[in-house]
Amino acid sequence: MTALTRTGPRIVRTIADVRAAVNEYRAAAGAGATVGLVPTMGYLHEGHASLMRRSASENGLTVLSVFVNPLQFGPNEDFDRYPRDEERDRAVAAEAGADVLFMPSVGEMYPRKPLTSVLVSEVTSRLCGASRPGHFDGVGTVVSKLFNIVGPDRAYFGMKDAQQVAVVTRMAEDLNVPVEIVPCPIVRDPDGLAMSSRNVYLTAEEREQALVLSRTLAQVPGWLADDAGLTSDLLKQRMEQLVRRMPLADIEYAEVLTYPDLLPPGEAPLREAAAKERLLVALAVRFGRTRLIDNILLTP
Numbered sequence: 001m002t003a004l005t006r007t008g009p010r011i012v013r014t015i016a017d018v019r020a021a022v023n024e025y026r027a028a029a030g031a032g033a034t035v036g037l038v039p040t041m042g043y044l045h046e047g048h049a050s051l052m053r054r055s056a057s058e059n060g061l062t063v064l065s066v067f068v069n070p071l072q073f074g075p076n077e078d079f080d081r082y083p084r085d086e087e088r089d090r091a092v093a094a095e096a097g098a099d100v101l102f103m104p105s106v107g108e109m110y111p112r113k114p115l116t117s118v119l120v121s122e123v124t125s126r127l128c129g130a131s132r133p134g135h136f137d138g139v140g141t142v143v144s145k146l147f148n149i150v151g152p153d154r155a156y157f158g159m160k161d162a163q164q165v166a167v168v169t170r171m172a173e174d175l176n177v178p179v180e181i182v183p184c185p186i187v188r189d190p191d192g193l194a195m196s197s198r199n200v201y202l203t204a205e206e207r208e209q210a211l212v213l214s215r216t217l218a219q220v221p222g223w224l225a226d227d228a229g230l231t232s233d234l235l236k237q238r239m240e241q242l243v244r245r246m247p248l249a250d251i252e253y254a255e256v257l258t259y260p261d262l263l264p265p266g267e268a269p270l271r272e273a274a275a276k277e278r279l280l281v282a283l284a285v286r287f288g289r290t291r292l293i294d295n296i297l298l299t300p
């Protein structure tokens with residue numbers, strides 16, 4: 001599909017057309033065919049581009065989906081004002097090497113109110129699952145639909161949404177979906193802010209103060225190294241203290257959990273847990289109406 005990439009991705013808006021594009025590629029490529037899927041909600045940035053580039057380097061065909069999924073937004077969340085820009089998405093997708101750009105309407109994805117939902121338990125009980133009730137039911141459902149529609153060999157997800165990676169990986173395993181979930185590193189602006197479509201909502205003052213997320217997380221490995229007695233509770237308190245120095249910051253959570261099971265690491269000093277298994281240190285902070293998340297994964 002390199003010829004398509006040179007002129008930009010093929011835009012498809014229906015499930016039938018994306019299936020036809022994938023089938024056409026598989027028929028032409030034969031036994032060695034590999035399809036990568038990059039699910040997004042659009043308003044693409046370098047974080048999304050890194051997922052597409054990775055997919056393009058590992059697969060013969062890369063399908064990018066752009067769909068703002070109403071099922072994963074709560075009633076008071078930003079579904080209506082979520083940034084949308086099709087021209088920008090086409091340009092980023094072309095530059096990053098996507099072959100097929102699937103941009104369905106809400107009616108195409110949900111012609112009827114779905115009576116079926118894909119619910120992943122336990123790993124959804126904390127972090128964003130706790131603060132956004134129903135969010136991961138919407139994610140599980142739409143990602144399952146995308147897997148069924150595209151039939152990818154690999155699917156690429158950013159670790160900025162670390163809980164989403166844990167949820168989707170477990171869902172695919174539990175339901176025997178024949179797809180490899182590929183977690184990809186967080187892409188940041190030069191000053192450290194994790195890239196996010198929602199960063200566009202921030203005022204200049206909020207954006208400056210939002211640097212507290214990445215700056216706080218960057219201190220965690222040093223705190224662990226310097227303080228043998230640092231417990232999970234103490235670490236959370238330290239993070240909250242730093243974030244609270246920003247007058248516009250409203251903390252939703254400051255957490256440390258095992259990864260990918262997302263369980264509390266216990267009361268013992270964190271160094272013991274960190275020596276044995278991966279720990280996710282995660283923050284969700286609101287600046288005005290904008291909710292930002294960031295995390296680091298500590299690996300033994």
Ligand SMILES: Nc1ncnc2c1ncn2[C@@H]1O[C@H](COP(=O)(O)OP(=O)(O)OP(=O)(O)O)[C@@H](O)[C@H]1O
Nearest residue numbers: 040041042047157158160161186187195196197198
């Ligand atoms: N900075 C980033 N680095 C790496 N991957 C990212 C980054 N931002 C988003 N992604 C990944 O891109 C995919 C699509 O995410 P999405 O379209 O929701 O973008 P977003 O920028 O996270 O938007 P939002 O502002 O809604 O959180 C997800 O797998 C997400 O983790």
Ligand SMILES: CC(C)(CO)[C@@H](O)C(=O)[O-]
Nearest residue numbers: 039040041069139142161
């Ligand atoms: C995976 C996803 C595209 C499902 O709507 C969304 O949750 C996102 O953008 O991370």
Ligand code: BAL
Nearest residue numbers: 041072073135161164
């Ligand atoms: N990247 C996560 C999608 C959401 O916030 O709904």
